[in-house]
Amino acid sequence: MAAAPLTPDPATLLPSLEPVQLLDNQGVLHEVDGYPLDLKDEDFRNLYRFMVLARRVDKQGINLQRQGQLGVYASLLGQEAAQVGGAYALDEQDWVFPSYREMGAALVRGVDPGKILQLFRGTWLSDHDPHATHFGLLSIPIATQALHAVGFAMGAKLDGKDLVVMSYFGDGATSEGDAHEAMNFAAVYDAPCVFYVQNNQYAISVPLSKQTKAPTIAHKAVGYGMPGYRCDGNDVLASYAVAKQAVERARAGEGPSLIEAITYRMEAHTTADDPTRYRTAEELAEWNARDPIARFETFLTKEGLLDDAFRAQIDDEAKAYAARMREEIYDAPHGDPLELFEHVYVEPPASYDEQRALLRRELEAQ
Amino acid sequence: MAAAPLTPDPATLLPSLEPVQLLDNQGVLHEVDGYPLDLKDEDFRNLYRFMVLARRVDKQGINLQRQGQLGVYASLLGQEAAQVGGAYALDEQDWVFPSYREMGAALVRGVDPGKILQLFRGTWLSDHDPHATHFGLLSIPIATQALHAVGFAMGAKLDGKDLVVMSYFGDGATSEGDAHEAMNFAAVYDAPCVFYVQNNQYAISVPLSKQTKAPTIAHKAVGYGMPGYRCDGNDVLASYAVAKQAVERARAGEGPSLIEAITYRMEAHTTADDPTRYRTAEELAEWNARDPIARFETFLTKEGLLDDAFRAQIDDEAKAYAARMREEIYDAPHGDPLELFEHVYVEPPASYDEQRALLRRELEAQ
Amino acid sequence: MAITMAQALNTALHDAMEADDKVVMFGEDVGTLGGVFRITDKLQERFGEKRCFDTPLAESGIVGTAIGMAMYGYKPVVEMQFDGFTYPAFEQIVSHLAKMPNRSRGTVQLPVVVRIPYGGGIGAVEHHSESPEAFFSHVAGLKIVSPGTPSDGYSLLRRAIDSPDPVIFFEPKRRYWLKEDAELPVTTEPFGTAVVRRQGTTATLLAYGPMVRTALDTAKAAEEEGWDLEVVDLRTLNPFDAKTVVASVAKTGHAVVIHEAQVFAGFGAEVAAQITERAFYDLEAPVLRVGGFDVPYPAAKLEEFFLPDTDRILDAVERSLSF
Amino acid sequence: MAITMAQALNTALHDAMEADDKVVMFGEDVGTLGGVFRITDKLQERFGEKRCFDTPLAESGIVGTAIGMAMYGYKPVVEMQFDGFTYPAFEQIVSHLAKMPNRSRGTVQLPVVVRIPYGGGIGAVEHHSESPEAFFSHVAGLKIVSPGTPSDGYSLLRRAIDSPDPVIFFEPKRRYWLKEDAELPVTTEPFGTAVVRRQGTTATLLAYGPMVRTALDTAKAAEEEGWDLEVVDLRTLNPFDAKTVVASVAKTGHAVVIHEAQVFAGFGAEVAAQITERAFYDLEAPVLRVGGFDVPYPAAKLEEFFLPDTDRILDAVERSLSF
Numbered sequence A, B: 001m002a003a004a005p006l007t008p009d010p011a012t013l014l015p016s017l018e019p020v021q022l023l024d025n026q027g028v029l030h031e032v033d034g035y036p037l038d039l040k041d042e043d044f045r046n047l048y049r050f051m052v053l054a055r056r057v058d059k060q061g062i063n064l065q066r067q068g069q070l071g072v073y074a075s076l077l078g079q080e081a082a083q084v085g086g087a088y089a090l091d092e093q094d095w096v097f098p099s100y101r102e103m104g105a106a107l108v109r110g111v112d113p114g115k116i117l118q119l120f121r122g123t124w125l126s127d128h129d130p131h132a133t134h135f136g137l138l139s140i141p142i143a144t145q146a147l148h149a150v151g152f153a154m155g156a157k158l159d160g161k162d163l164v165v166m167s168y169f170g171d172g173a174t175s176e177g178d179a180h181e182a183m184n185f186a187a188v189y190d191a192p193c194v195f196y197v198q199n200n201q202y203a204i205s206v207p208l209s210k211q212t213k214a215p216t217i218a219h220k221a222v223g224y225g226m227p228g229y230r231c232d233g234n235d236v237l238a239s240y241a242v243a244k245q246a247v248e249r250a251r252a253g254e255g256p257s258l259i260e261a262i263t264y265r266m267e268a269h270t271t272a273d274d275p276t277r278y279r280t281a282e283e284l285a286e287w288n289a290r291d292p293i294a295r296f297e298t299f300l301t302k303e304g305l306l307d308d309a310f311r312a313q314i315d316d317e318a319k320a321y322a323a324r325m326r327e328e329i330y331d332a333p334h335g336d337p338l339e340l341f342e343h344v345y346v347e348p349p350a351s352y353d354e355q356r357a358l359l360r361r362e363l364e365a366q
Numbered sequence C, D: 001m002a003i004t005m006a007q008a009l010n011t012a013l014h015d016a017m018e019a020d021d022k023v024v025m026f027g028e029d030v031g032t033l034g035g036v037f038r039i040t041d042k043l044q045e046r047f048g049e050k051r052c053f054d055t056p057l058a059e060s061g062i063v064g065t066a067i068g069m070a071m072y073g074y075k076p077v078v079e080m081q082f083d084g085f086t087y088p089a090f091e092q093i094v095s096h097l098a099k100m101p102n103r104s105r106g107t108v109q110l111p112v113v114v115r116i117p118y119g120g121g122i123g124a125v126e127h128h129s130e131s132p133e134a135f136f137s138h139v140a141g142l143k144i145v146s147p148g149t150p151s152d153g154y155s156l157l158r159r160a161i162d163s164p165d166p167v168i169f170f171e172p173k174r175r176y177w178l179k180e181d182a183e184l185p186v187t188t189e190p191f192g193t194a195v196v197r198r199q200g201t202t203a204t205l206l207a208y209g210p211m212v213r214t215a216l217d218t219a220k221a222a223e224e225e226g227w228d229l230e231v232v233d234l235r236t237l238n239p240f241d242a243k244t245v246v247a248s249v250a251k252t253g254h255a256v257v258i259h260e261a262q263v264f265a266g267f268g269a270e271v272a273a274q275i276t277e278r279a280f281y282d283l284e285a286p287v288l289r290v291g292g293f294d295v296p297y298p299a300a301k302l303e304e305f306f307l308p309d310t311d312r313i314l315d316a317v318e319r320s321l322s323f
């Protein structure tokens, strides 16, 4: 038969079932072949710092919602390691295309959390400049941003730029046609792109077992002829190391790959959700015992990388972040309603003059 | 980690790279473990008969288009074995959901080819009753029919009916989001469904190598946790045997599977296409040497299953088919234009009266 | 008894499933959770996982499989979780759900209901407040329904499920908690029957779905101005009840059509064009259209400036009367 | 020199790629094959596989990656192979292409052109003759363009590619072979400028894309009846040139708007509503709409009965004049 296989040995594409884990539940480091840790002390501390900040910022998000300051908020509690570890593997010139739950990744990219929250407050539909931090717009229509990530990566490649794009999405998102088309395009064009799936076990109320019958999410990579990796998403070192490998692969021109970071959403889907309807306290407790921060803390303490001064410094920073978020959000006034007509077109239609005039009249009549 | 694999051993999902081939190019039968042939002499002859008829009917389609009787026609030349072998594995109560190139499968299901051609003539958008032959409507929007097949299979399962659905689509179709969603739904609901991909190497001008980087199309099954099979689509016995296995699996309640039948479109994509723009004469010649009918003929002759009487009988049948097609198509008048307003709604809106009246006036004015 | 729109819809689904075991329900989170708005609450409990089930996260998949199930003989009622997430299913709806009965010369019928919680006014994040009814109204083969009251919610949803033709059922999500004194089951007029919700003589307000309540509130407010506004609730956009609409406008001579969607190329244009074609000499002013501005649906804090409200409607009435 | 619409479009793409190396082109079969209508013929040969390439068969993928490439800094021009195959990309177009510049407060610009060969009249099989312009016209953030002549084909496509805003570019496929004496490059008026293609006094015909030619033919045929019809070519649906349209109708007092799409909730309703709002006292009859019937696009042998033609337009003119 002439229809020869398109890559030499598909068996090599089969992901290992065992997720890469570097730090066990007790915070003990185990080296894993192929996943060397190229981290300095400063990096270890930074990973910890980002996780703690993410948790604090997240908590502040929930609180602001409870206080009526945000319409809704989507918590990342429990996913700190997965988010931070993934994004930490990127260089400055690289880009992240997030969904709506990526406050942790946003922090790593240097995005002001207060700006992210404006979406949830409803001040504007997005408030940060993606070009400043290389962090794309939050994307609510599930899986759609994966295609933007691929297109961006195709652009970078065409332009000959050293630039890797990481697209975050969820376990549920893997069912959408757009996720499929994105992975296929990326593979076909060898786009420097990493698909980073936070498998937090649920799509709102729907558990992974009802979402797919794939052996694992990582196995979906086989159908695109790209590598699929699994990692313990509650182990920040594994999340980092696996992401790093995928990022370096993309950077070296070897094409895209898919990462399944196995984690758990400890909070409700959003503040509007009631998770008691679909999951048990036992399940929650089980995952609580695998807390990503506690585990890393044990490790760092043992390594002598975590002293009181550093803790205090992070604590101060976290407090400052939270304070600034409250400041930026609390009773933040909406902007000028007339801005509704801005940014829709660079060259707006003539009819906007009439509509703007109508709104102006309405505003004056108030 | 609690996130245990969802099926016991993913390695068992990895399709064999070597396509199942029972009849080699020289028409010699080789048994292959796991693919026993449960065919009687009559079946062998029937498979041959359908292939010959398909080729003749197809030729008639092309001719009718050349004579200006059809607007366009999509030939199956070269794909007779794949189409016939697949459909022959179904029982009477089973269903086929075709794309637009499945004249061979239609024949097996007992659909009048003249009716199929009405779509290409433009008499009506479809002219056969799917419920009569369990052959769905031709479907032009790529991959969309796969979802209908899955839904139908879900319905049959819910109803407790012994019924398997086979969805045909092309290699190009595997890139569409709908193909992905269909395979995922089928797997999640264990729908009695077989995805039968005729990999004819091209999507119009785009070769498979630009369509996907998957090792093979069959490997796409891994991501849905279902078996993927490859077969020599120019070998009617392999096409049948592999399809039979997938159909029986579905019938036994073991869920869906994906078949990649490796074949080649010998004709243009449709009569409107110019394939010399994108493929070589050498490639064509190479595939011509693997003609599915010639090979099977050699085998049948050796087995003493093909005598002149049977040949003559098929020839007569083929001629009769062709004659009937010409009769049905040649200068077939379009139907009553007022039928435009029929079948859109069972309960049409009042405005149809006005519109019907306008059309009636227009018709009278002519 | 006071019932809400949400209760009416939930009861309609329940009663339809009770009445006909061919009715099945699926979509994202409609099973265990009972839907994010709880419109399918308790249906899985009552009818089992086979007749009310969660799907993978894929809207084209939901509508596409519903088509297949309908071909088999079921009557699927599917939920698009929010208006803005209907778009991935656009192809299946436009190219198949709407066309297949016609394509098949009537040999295939598709009694499918696509339920869509739609519209704004609830302070939601983006893509959760869209009004896509104009898109689907432009597609022959679909019936387009949007109830404005709990009674209509119940009755029209029952009719939608019984309909042999595919129905896009737009639920005005900001009116899920709207109350009405009504006893279920209730039967209101069939598809294609608009209803005059308030008699008046000065001008006609035409509305559907979420804007029916707003129109009625406006009519009340207009009394202060000495205006006696008539309010027509269209109920079904397709079939469109030109008769009732024209009769009202013939009486008042002034018409204002209201919807949340942007005005440009919105359904209001169709209403305006029809009225003008059919009641040209009765019109004392052009039919005016009130809706959202021609901009993307804005962030929650700005939606009040985007959405049509009593003031914007009264302004239009005034412009019409002084035309 | 006589050039066809197809040549004009092909040359426009060529010249745009020549002028700006940020312009890239992709879609199904646009590379090696040069597109099923050969509109991208020779572009890959000339500019290489990096700037003009074939994609996998996935329309959402095409538009979604175009968005990403535009974010990066390219100016993608993508082709949807046929009108009916635009629908899988509906979500990417409506939820992202149209909205992202606004969502991002202007920090992201998306200079993307989505080319769509559209409309019927060529005897094609189903899904190959759709007129989906009304859907996209109802989406703020998009510009909607449809040329009626080769000169406009060239000029408007160049402008579309230069546009900082996303453009849905509807190519009237049945006019690909329409000829005009013109020298390329040619520059016609900018977006938002309708043009009076034929001066007249009896009534105004309003058309765009494929119907411009039909309107002109009708005006010619109308001379026999002693009618002197004015023909306005809208060129861009959004921005909509109300000024030119109203000026024409103010002169003639009668207006008939024409498109191939079904009339119900079609773009003609918007045109009719706008004219009525802006020229109420000038109108001697309601704006009448001529289009396809409110049924799915029919099989090839029946399309002549579905599509608007000279007779149907003249009938409307007569109804308008005798209103």
Ligand SMILES: Cc1ncc(C[n+]2csc(CCOP(=O)(O)OP(=O)(O)O)c2C)c(N)n1
Pocket (backbone or CB within 6 Å): A101, A140, A141, A142, A169, A170, A171, A172, A173, A174, A200, A202, A203, A204, A265, A269, C028, C057, C081, C085, C088
């Ligand atoms: C196209 C689309 N359909 C439906 C929704 C509604 N929705 C929001 S989040 C969500 C679940 C997403 O699950 P997953 O991808 O696992 O991400 P997670 O929320 O768990 O991070 C759904 C169904 C949506 N936002 N977009």
Ligand SMILES: Cc1ncc(C[n+]2csc(CCOP(=O)(O)OP(=O)(O)O)c2C)c(N)n1
Pocket (backbone or CB within 6 Å): B101, B140, B141, B142, B169, B170, B171, B172, B173, B174, B200, B202, B203, B204, B265, B269, D028, D057, D081, D085, D088
């Ligand atoms: C959604 C959609 N996009 C594009 C097309 C145009 N088109 C028709 S056939 C075809 C190629 C299909 O290739 P494949 O799936 O391999 O099937 P084959 O024609 O080879 O049998 C394309 C792009 C279509 N029919 N539907």
Ligand SMILES: [Mg+2]
Pocket (backbone or CB within 6 Å): A170, A171, A172, A198, A199, A200, A201, A202, A203, A204
């Ligand atoms: Mg999840």
Ligand SMILES: [Mg+2]
Pocket (backbone or CB within 6 Å): B170, B171, B172, B198, B199, B200, B201, B202, B203, B204
């Ligand atoms: Mg093919």
